[in-house]
Amino acid sequence: MAKAKFILKEPNSKEDTLIYLLYRYQYKRFKYSTGEIINPKFWNATSQRVKSTKQFPEYPEFNARLDKLENGINNAFRKLLNDGIQPNNTILKKALESELDDNILKPRQVSLFEFIDSYIEESKLNKSIGTIKVYNTAYKYLKEYSKKKRPVDFSTITLEFYNQYLGFLKTEHNLSSNTIGKHIKTIKSFMNEATERGINTNMEFRNKRFKTIREEADTVYLSVDELAKIEKIDLSSSPRLDKVRDLFLIGCYTGLRFSDFIQIRPENIVSNNTVIEIRTQKTGQRVSIPLHKTVRSILKKYNNQLPKAYTNQTMNSYLKEIVSLAGIKEKVETSITKGGKVEKKPVSKYKLVSTHTARRSFATNLYLAEVPTISIMKITGHKTERSFLQYIRVTQKENADKLLTHPFFN
Template sequence: MSKAKFILKEPNAKVETLIYLIYNYQYKRFKYSTGETINPKFWNKTAQRVKASKQFKEYPEFNSRLDKIENGINNAFRTLLNDGIQPNNTLLKEVLENELSDNLLKPKQVTLFEFIESYIEESKLNKTIGTIKVYKTTFKYLKEYAKKYKPINYENITLEFYNHYLGFLKSTHNLSSNTVGKHIKTIKSFMNEATERGHNKNLEFRNKKFKTIREEADTVYLSIDELEKIEELDLKASPRLERVRDLFLIGCYTGLRFSDFTQINPENIVSDNTVIQIRTQKTGQRVSIPLHRTVRTILKKHKNRLPKSYTNQTMNDYLKEVVSLAGIKELIETTITKGGKIEKKILPKHKLVSTHTARRSFATNLYLAEVPSISIMKITGHKTERSFLQYIRVTQKENADKLLTHPFFN
């Protein structure tokens, strides 16, 4: 028996989320974006309609639109059967949209720029500040490109646009390859979301040639010996540097991101002060991390309540001072593709250290200590071993030293 129902894309969201029509027929499942959005607090899951509420006065009209969509899919299914045509998802979608068109129920045509603008506002409630900043910058570049060359809407996001836009970002803004890749990835995210909500039908952005470019960054990690040098520094004369050092070491021995290791509080210390348990801000994952000796020492020093952090940028500036005082000044050659040209620099190691070096150091040091990759990934959140191995920083010599202990070489 065929049956229609409506479900929310994200039923636990705190902001408006998309409503899907689900139609089960002949042991098949048809899923269709209604183009309608609603805050879950106004949704009656049992009735699959909007609740009667003074806060949402337009609920009768809203529910009427859902009724027409439900009638539309039922009519579409019957029409196909009556015409002797075996229903499938493609045909159902086509006939349904004809039904809705006759009822003037086509979703309001929202332009790509209108969608991005509203999506950024919506994301402020459930995305990190860093993500919102990337969204805004990507949107700024898109508007700049449209003003300089031609208007942009969904149908313009093609391979031709992709190739031209890469050149625009590299030449006009002199961006590195990884930054360009980040903005392409964001455009694909915008297009995916717009497609999910029924605004876009152009899927050329999913072509494998419409790819997110990336080059391996010259990032560094700090070895256990180097971390011990940092820990042994006497920084009592400089409280700002002592605070930064302590917070950074917490990151180095927990693998947490800056946004997480700066938010640890007494409630996160569990199992008789042997484990940190925290839900990460970026992914929402709950992770459990054994307390390293250094972490226990620092937590005891601050009575399990870490000092307030500086901003990430300020932390990075002060951190370079701390690492320099520890005598970590090895010269490192770096290369970066910027504006389409390869730039090489030789910099002392301490200038390449940032708060994110803590997380990379954690992963690399555990890997070199023969901790199984899968155990490390449980903490870092990497989904595949391939992505994890790209993340850690192990030199050819360190890899050879690690293999020396393997039975194959003995």
């Protein structure tokens, strides 16, 4: 017997989440986005409807729309059987939408820019400031393109748009390949979210040629010897640099992101002060990291209560000063593709150091120390060995030195 059911996309969310219609028929399962969103606290999972509550006064109309959807899918399925048509998910979807066209006044179609506006506002409640900044910057360029070149909407996000937009960002804004890639990735995120919510039906953005471009970034890591130099600097006359140095070294020996290592609290230090256990902000993963002797020393210095960090931007500025004081000034050749042209120039290594260098240094130093890759990935959170190996920074000489100890070369 065919049966309709409504479920929440994220039933444990604290924010509004999408409602799906599930329809089981003839040992098949049909899933359809209703386009309706609701805060789970107002949802009754047993009745599969919104609770009758004064906190959500529009519940009668909301539930009436769900009733019409349930009636619509049942009518569509019954009509197909009566017409001698064997249902499948594609046929059933068409039949349902035809039924809805006949019985429900469809709301005005939301435009891409209207969706992005509301999505960014919604994201402010559950995403980081950095992510919101990325969204707003990508949105700014998209609106500019729409005004100067041709109007943009869901239906226009095609391969033709992709190729023209790449040219627009390269020639008119002289953006680097990685920055352009970030904007394309953000557009794909907007389109994916709109598709999940049943707002978008144009799937051309999922074409393999609609790809996120990137080039290897000129990122550096600090070796164990370089970290020792940084640790030995006497910064007692500059409390600001001393604090930043200590926090940075915590990152270098734990592999945690900036947003995580500045959040370490006494309760995160477990197993007789030998392990840090923390849930990472970006992925929500719980990681356990053995305490390096340098980390133990720094924690002891602050009685396990690390000082409050400066902003990431301020930390990056102070770090360059610290690494320069440590004498790490060798020249590193950098290259970047801007406006379609490759620009190369030598830069002092200390100028390339940022808070994220800590995490990259951790991964690279452990890899060179022959710690099993899978063990490092348990801490860094990389899902595949391929992505991990792209992340670490090992020179050709370091790789050769590492191989010298391998049985194949002995």
